[in-house]
Amino acid sequence: xxxxxxxxxxxxxxxxxxxxxxxxxxxxxxxxxxxxxxxxxxxxxxxxxxxxxxxxxxxxxxxxxxxxxxxxxxxxxxxxxxxxxxxxxxxxxxxxxxxxxxxxxxxxxxxxxxxxxxxxxxxxxxxxxxxxxxxxxxxxxxxxxxxxxxxxxxxxxxxxxxxxxxxxxxxxxxxxxxxxxxxxxxxxxxxxxxxxxxxxxxxxxxxxxxxxxxxxxxxxxxxxxxxxxxxxxxxxxxxxxxxxxxxxxxxxxxxxxxxxxxxxxxxxx
DNA sequence: CCTAGACCCTGTACGC
DNA sequence: TGCGTACAGGGTCTAG
Numbered sequence: 001x002x003x004x005x006x007x008x009x010x011x012x013x014x015x016x017x018x019x020x021x022x023x024x025x026x027x028x029x030x031x032x033x034x035x036x037x038x039x040x041x042x043x044x045x046x047x048x049x050x051x052x053x054x055x056x057x058x059x060x061x062x063x064x065x066x067x068x069x070x071x072x073x074x075x076x077x078x079x080x081x082x083x084x085x086x087x088x089x090x091x092x093x094x095x096x097x098x099x100x101x102x103x104x105x106x107x108x109x110x111x112x113x114x115x116x117x118x119x120x121x122x123x124x125x126x127x128x129x130x131x132x133x134x135x136x137x138x139x140x141x142x143x144x145x146x147x148x149x150x151x152x153x154x155x156x157x158x159x160x161x162x163x164x165x166x167x168x169x170x171x172x173x174x175x176x177x178x179x180x181x182x183x184x185x186x187x188x189x190x191x192x193x194x195x196x197x198x199x200x201x202x203x204x205x206x207x208x209x210x211x212x213x214x215x216x217x218x219x220x221x222x223x224x225x226x227x228x229x230x231x232x233x234x235x236x237x238x239x240x241x242x243x244x245x246x247x248x249x250x251x252x253x254x255x256x257x258x259x260x261x262x263x264x265x266x267x268x269x
Numbered sequence: 270c271c272t273a274g275a276c277c278c279t280g281t282a283c284g285c
Numbered sequence: 286t287g288c289g290t291a292c293a294g295g296g297t298c299t300a301g
Binding site: 032034073074075090107108109110111149150151152156218219257258 | 271272273274275277278279280281
């Protein structure tokens with residue numbers, strides 16, 4: 001479900017509420033996730049949360065000893081609930097905190113994961129990630145060089161986290177609309193100027209979404225259950241047949257790499 | 270190495 | 286109301 005802006009919003013809230021607090025223990029109610037929940041997580045006792053950060057769509061919660069690395073998959077949510085909140089079958093994990101609250105992880109589709117590492121930077125699945133799109137490492141030079149040796153379409157390229165981290169289906173579609181580039185073009189056909197426009201568009205779209213609390217479709221919500229506001233600002237995603245906000249032509253939908261892909265044939269070339 | 274495709278799973282929306 | 290189908294924000298694994 002959540003892409004970079006949504007995870008970033010969750011990360012900032014978690015940071016605000018939980019850094020410096022102590023996890024008294026973790027209660028695993030349902031271990032049926034993409035990977036089995038790491039045994040170290042079962043064994044957490046009185047561990048202080050030192051920091052909470054985001055890398056790509058991963059949340060990294062650093063404790064006294066080791067780190068929890070959370071991925072929300074498609075339908076994972078984190079909520080702050082009280083000690084007496086009743087639970088449901090898709091509630092997987094409770095982190096019982098020392099401030100009489102619980103951080104509860106719920107994931108109906110089970111695509112999320114809770115893994116453990118003593119050194120997250122050395123995890124294979126973290127190490128292989130490309131640069132953060134909102135960091136200076138994600139430059140026009142970098143992207144142009146990477147695209148020269150790829151035979152992928154523009155959108156599949158953007159959604160591959162080894163080239164750039166954290167861009168999922170919504171923001172690949174929206175960035176390409178803003179950049180005026182058709183999603184099914186080969187990335188190799190982008191010239192320098194188009195690559196520059198693409199980098200700028202990605203940064204603008206992600207930053208704008210972060211500032212508006214992310215995109216809520218069905219599942220995504222903040223720790224307090226509130227929805228993000230970026231949904232209202234979507235130009236193409238989910239707008240099949242509706243008129244383009246720029247030119248009025250109807251928005252088209254195709255499937256690219258088994259993902260819904262939206263674009264305006266007039267505004268994107 | 271690269272790329273395409275299948276797969277994991279449940280809930281919701283929609284057409285008949 | 287009930288049933289079948291399509292679709293959903295992601296990552297991983299395999300095969301070619």
